[in-house]
Amino acid sequence: MSSRSNRTTEDAKPPWLLIATVVLLVCLLITGGNLFLVHLTRQAEAEASLRMQLAAESTRQRAERVLDGYVHYFELLVERARLLETNRVEADYIELRLRELLGVGRGRVVGVIFEGQDGVPSWRWPASVDQLDAAALQEALRPPGETTRFGKPIPAGKPGSWLIPITRTIRTPTGKQAGVGLVLLDGALAGKALAGSGIRPDRYVGLWRGDGLLLTGNALAAEPVDKALVAPVLPDADGTKQMRMASLFDGEERFVALSRIPDSDLFVSVSSPVAVELADLQSQRLLVLTIEAIGAALAIGGGVLLFLLRARRRAQASLAAAEAAAAEARAREAELAHILDGVDAAVYRMRIGGEQAFDRYFVSAGAARLVRRPFEEVRQQSGLLAYAEPPVPPEDRDAAHAALAKDGRHTYERQVRCGDGQLRWLRFQLSVVDRDGDLLDCVGLVTDIETERAAGAAALAAGHLAMLGEISANLAHEMKQPLSVISLLAGTTQMMVEDPATADMAEIAGMQKTIVEMTQRATEITDHLRLVARKETASAQAIFLGEAVAGARLLTMSTLRQAGVTLEVALPDGLPPVLAQLVLLEQVLVNLIVNARDALATMPPGTRRIWITARPESERVRLVVTDSGPGIAPSVLPRLFEPFFTTKPAGLGTGLGLTICAGILQAFGGEITARNAPGRGAAFSLSLLLAPVTPAPPPPR
Secondary structure, three states: OHHHHHHHHHHHOOOHHHHHHHHHHHHHHHHHHHHHHHHHHHHHHHHHHHHHHHHHHHHHHHHHHHHHHHHHHHHHHHHHHHHHHHOHHHHHHHHHHHHHHOOOOOOOEEEEEEEEOOOOOOEEEOHHHHHOOHHHHHHHOOOOOOOOEEOOOEEOOOOOOEEEEEEEEEEOOOOOEEEEEEEEEEHHHHHHHHHOOOOOOOOEEEEEEOOOEEEEEOOOOOOOOOOEOOHHHOOOOOOEEEEEEEOOOOOOEEEEEEEEOOOOOEEEEEEEEHHHHOHHHHHHHHHHHHHHHHHHHHHHHHHHHHHHHHHHHHHHHHHHHHHHHHHHHHHHHHHHHHHHHOOOOEEEEEEEOOOOOEEEEEEOOHHHHHHOOOHHHHHHOOOHHHHEOOOOOHHHHHHHHHHHHHHOEEEEEEEEEOOOOOEEEEEEEEEEEEEEOOEEEEEEEEEEOHHHHHHHHHHHHHHHHHHHHHHHHHHHHHHHHHHHHHHHHHHHHHHHHHOOOOOOHHHHHHHHHHHHHHHHHHHHHHHHHHHHHOOOOOOOEEEOHHHHHHHHHHHHHHHHHHOOOEEEEEOOOOOOOEEEOHHHHHHHHHHHHHHHHHHHHHOOOOOOEEEEEEEEEOOEEEEEEEEOOOOOOOOOHHHOOOOOOOOOOOOOOOOOHHHHHHHHHHHOOOEEEEEEOOOOOEEEEEEEEEOOOOOOOOOOO
16 A cells, blocks of 8 residues: 555656756757857848848949939030020020920930029920929029039829929039029939839839938839938948838838948938848748757657656546546535435525626525425526515616625525415525636525514514513603692692682692693603504604604603713704604614613713714714713624624513614614714714605604
């Protein structure tokens, strides 16, 4: 047994040596391959750089030849300016020569403009140049100084066509400034000539002004008015530059080479896609990666093969263990189902989806006994709530799902129609056992609480009777005083009436008035006792808190006086009415006042005080009953409202008073809480809903 356990433990250990060997081999293969790829990449980039440098030099030479053509036109303009001073006939011949040179389709120069000065007449040819943008022409004819200026390209009026303005100051042989000459170069034709023949379609060439403005090139489908290079990518001081950057035209990454044209403010560019220039590198890279992958696969495959041979035995042992565990789990499930079938309660499992979809997938046989129906019928239903009367509204289901998602548990009670036609109360308790996002896996317990609710109703009635007994004892003492006064005054009045000679009618009238007042007081006390003793069945309505406090004060003033307790009431004026039942709210206040009286029994005389205050809060009114007693022990606070929990000696308390108070307030939509007030004793807060309709103010009591 020990040997087999040791062998199983040894098999469970990871094969660290095998794993380390395989990882080392793979790392060596990858590292060597990556170093070789770095060498290949550097070599391929160096070759591409050399090709781009040679291409830029060739493009620069073609650009020089393209630009040489416009010089002849400026020479003719200079000659014409000279002859205008000496021989007008020969000057006209020069104009004729310019017109012939500018014939349609005869060259890349498509227009010449001479803007004369100091009486020298201006000249333009052909007439179509007048149709060009006037502002652009005016900008191009601005005197360039002593150098030739290449202006911003001018749209030629149709797609894919633009003109490059070249401006030069025209002087006579004597040095006199005759005007400004402008030669218009066809941008598209110049771009084709710049590219030359046989160039690859993916290789772009361009002619740029020194400040980075693009004049022409073979990558343009329209006038290049918005293409410009920024300063960091302009040629270096030696007139050249090589770089790798995204193309201005299509955003593709390219190798770029620049070369400046001597004696001008121009330079040319040649660019080619990186993917094309390094195409051979990609195939070499793929070959190296393939070799790496094959080597890594062989190393890993060998390791896996060795591991599988070792793991086969471990898998067989695990399978046997899993089968044994499954058999044990099935036995436990069968035993659990047998136990649950004997319980007079229902256990179920259900999933609650993200869209409040309830899916019950297990229910015990006790569910059928709860609703007095066949088990097969119950299993086919979505749950016992299918028998609820009235039916459960969708908002209650949504509230249950929200409570489960937040707190992990939820309890609610519903009345269901049993198979024998009876209505019974059931309590549903749900707890979340697993979460998967919005999906909650819950276990539930359903119990019959019909007997419990009947016991609760009986306890409520007992509490009501206990309160009546407390009030009756107080009222008996309270009634004694007015009855004694009435008896004394009635006897005195009778004696005075029997002796008319000594009778004082004014004094008799005063005594009669006192008798009437004492009678009214006794009547008021007995009427209120009758009201409290009556079984209250009316629904909650709008009442004034002052009326309930006054009634509770009347019912407890005798017992408070006997106990030496002072009751102070401070209700603000204009306090809004609340939603409650007057008699039941008086019962709650009497219970709290009597509890406070008992708590003050251990306090020295003169310090026994009870305060009743109130304040409005948003849609509620909060009434607080505070005493000057020793307060509530921290261990007692959480259990104050539990049924049958009491801190009073045996025989002096049932433990139902505060439970009944909480139930009464819940029926009104209110609540009761307890705490220890700083510097005082216990403080009970009653939160009551504002009444939707304001009643008429109550008569004075």
